[in-house]
Amino acid sequence: MKGFSKRTDSIQEYYFSQKLKEVNRLREEGKPIINMGIGSPDLPPHPSVVDALHQSSSLPTSHGYQGYQGIPALRTAYADFYQSHYGVNLLADAEILPLLGSKEGIMHISMTFLDEGDQVLVPNPGYPTYTSVTKMLLAEPVYYDLKSENGWYPDFDELEKKDLGKVKLMWVNYPHMPTGAKADLKVLEKLIAFGRKHHIIIVNDNPYSFVLEDNPKSIFQITGAKEVALELNSLSKTSNMAGWRVGFVAGKPEWITAITKVKSNMDSGMFLGIQQGAIAAMSLGRDWYGGLNEIYSKRRKLIWELAEKLGLEFEKDTAGMFVWAKLPQGKTSDELLDNLLYNKSIFVTPGHIFGTQGEGYIRFSLCVKEESIKEAINRLS
Numbered sequence: 087m088k089g090f091s092k093r094t095d096s097i098q099e100y101y102f103s104q105k106l107k108e109v110n111r112l113r114e115e116g117k118p119i120i121n122m123g124i125g126s127p128d129l130p131p132h133p134s135v136v137d138a139l140h141q142s143s144s145l146p147t148s149h150g151y152q153g154y155q156g157i158p159a160l161r162t163a164y165a166d167f168y169q170s171h172y173g174v175n176l177l178a179d180a181e182i183l184p185l186l187g188s189k190e191g192i193m194h195i196s197m198t199f200l201d202e203g204d205q206v207l208v209p210n211p212g213y214p215t216y217t218s219v220t221k222m223l224l225a226e227p228v229y230y231d232l233k234s235e236n237g238w239y240p241d242f243d244e245l246e247k248k249d250l251g252k253v254k255l256m257w258v259n260y261p262h263m264p265t266g267a268k269a270d271l272k273v274l275e276k277l278i279a280f281g282r283k284h285h286i287i288i289v290n291d292n293p294y295s296f297v298l299e300d301n302p303k304s305i306f307q308i309t310g311a312k313e314v315a316l317e318l319n320s321l322s323k324t325s326n327m328a329g330w331r332v333g334f335v336a337g338k339p340e341w342i343t344a345i346t347k348v349k350s351n352m353d354s355g356m357f358l359g360i361q362q363g364a365i366a367a368m369s370l371g372r373d374w375y376g377g378l379n380e381i382y383s384k385r386r387k388l389i390w391e392l393a394e395k396l397g398l399e400f401e402k403d404t405a406g407m408f409v410w411a412k413l414p415q416g417k418t419s420d421e422l423l424d425n426l427l428y429n430k431s432i433f434v435t436p437g438h439i440f441g442t443q444g445e446g447y448i449r450f451s452l453c454v455k456e457e458s459i460k461e462a463i464n465r466l467s
């Protein structure tokens with residue numbers, strides 16, 4: 087055995103893959119753990135979505151390999167969804183590629199565009215997968231800081247000062263996880279101008295656009311964005327389908343064809359029943375998202391109460407399914423995490439897993455029932 091690849095040595099097992107083993111061990115020991123860590127919706131999909139899966143999977147003809155670009159009805163459903171919710175026109179047959187969740191899309195996009203030694207702009211704080219995928223491809227993450235005093239938006243003056251010669255891709259994610267900064271069309275417009283000026287592909291990772299947001303945004307609402315940008319979207323959060331693994335990437339035909347070339351060598355399509363469920367999910371109207379947001383909004387108020395009890399500071403005008411809260415000066419996120427986990431059986435996410443700018447913060451998920459949040463508040467009393 088001559089050892090693992092450089093790419094394996096360049097990364098660590100995903101934080102939750104490790105930490106949830108510890109959380110589950112505590113649970114097995116009988117600890118009444120309240121998990122406010124991960125953003126996996128606890129609510130079910132709409133009944134019509136589950137019905138579509140049932141109906142499809144009961145047919146003998148549903149169980150074979152499916153096409154590499156999904157069934158045409160799925161791509162049409164995605165295109166209709168973009169038209170009706172974002173006012174964006176996408177060509178169903180050329181500008182959309184269904185994915186097994188947007189996480190895998192981060193790998194496919196990176197494999198399509200990056201060579202060893204290329205550089206990638208990665209938000210700090212940001213979703214850890216942008217960094218690990220970049221490293222796995224032996225490319226180099228170049229972090230751009232997001233700061234609370236700048237509304238967690240990029241500082242374009244700072245970006246312009248960087249040596250951008252080797253930068254090929256830039257990861258962007260608004261509404262932003264973990265901070266909850268909302269998508270702002272003026273910022274997206276600046277990002278498109280930045281990408282165009284420096285010949286950098288801007289990829290907006292957009293799984294939270296409907297969560298605690300009445301006016302969902304897409305980067306393609308910016309004129310000319312298709313020349314410069316790709317967008318990932320997902321049914322995980324907005325349709326309560328995280329375990330189904332369904333999302334998609336949209337962009338200009340030439341780029342979608344190239345990503346398909348990579349992806350078609352890695353998996354063999356998506357189960358038909360899941361595609362039928364996704365079609366049903368995308369035909370739901372605004373009342374579906376409104377209903378979810380009523381629930382998330384009540385939960386968020388309770389989480390604010392919990393955060394106040396812990397002496398944390400947080401912003402209220404945010405989108406997405408998390409509360410991002412700042413610890414008092416001098417305290418570390420791991421200290422608070424351990425204190426809550428081992429003394430109160432409450433699991434939260436430490437901010438440092440999202441990058442150095444996340445140290446001194448913790449993230450609470452809203453995927454927790456009101457009763458459990460109330461119970462967590464009681465445990466602090």
Ligand SMILES: Cc1ncc(COP(=O)(O)O)c(C=O)c1O
Pocket residue numbers: 125186187188189190213259263291293319320321322328332333
């Ligand atoms: C910012 C961000 N991007 C992508 C993902 C992955 O989502 P999916 O379930 O579509 O793979 C997540 C999941 O937590 C996320 O927070």
